[in-house]
Amino acid sequence: MREVISTEHGPKAIGPYSQAVKANGLVFISGQVALHPATGQLVEGGIAEQTERVLENLRGIVEASGSSMHKAVKVSVFLKDMNDFAAMNDVYSRYFPSAPPARSTVEVARLPRDVRVEIDLIALA
Numbered sequence: 725m726r727e728v729i730s731t732e733h734g735p736k737a738i739g740p741y742s743q744a745v746k747a748n749g750l751v752f753i754s755g756q757v758a759l760h761p762a763t764g765q766l767v768e769g770g771i772a773e774q775t776e777r778v779l780e781n782l783r784g785i786v787e788a789s790g791s792s793m794h795k796a797v798k799v800s801v802f803l804k805d806m807n808d809f810a811a812m813n814d815v816y817s818r819y820f821p822s823a824p825p826a827r828s829t830v831e832v833a834r835l836p837r838d839v840r841v842e843i844d845l846i847a848l849a
Contacts, residue, residue, distance in 0.1 A: 733784025735759035771808040796825040
């Protein structure tokens with residue numbers, strides 16, 4: 725069974741993809757950037773503000789799927805600049821204070837809308 729998840733608690737897709745797909749007991753959430761769901765605009769500020777908005781978007785989508793951040797099993801973080809790692813990690817740690825999911829973090833040349841961070845997430849349904 726495959727179910728597409730769509731919610732106003734996360735920004736609308738800016739391309740031909742779903743916010744999330746629920747399948748085989750897992751929820752796969754597409755990479756999120758720092759777009760505010762209500763306005764569709766990028767949040768102002770630096771890496772800390774962008775990371776917080778991205779994680780709030782992920783939380784809104786994962787909860788709309790019937791799951792939660794506590795059920796996250798894998799996260800991928802894409803940074804425009806690895807020098808932002810410590811500041812991103814500080815915000816990230818507040819969303820996963822104990823038993824955090826597996827994670828990879830990589831620096832990339834460019835992200836959509838020239839944001840500083842994009843994060844995707846896989847969680848248990």
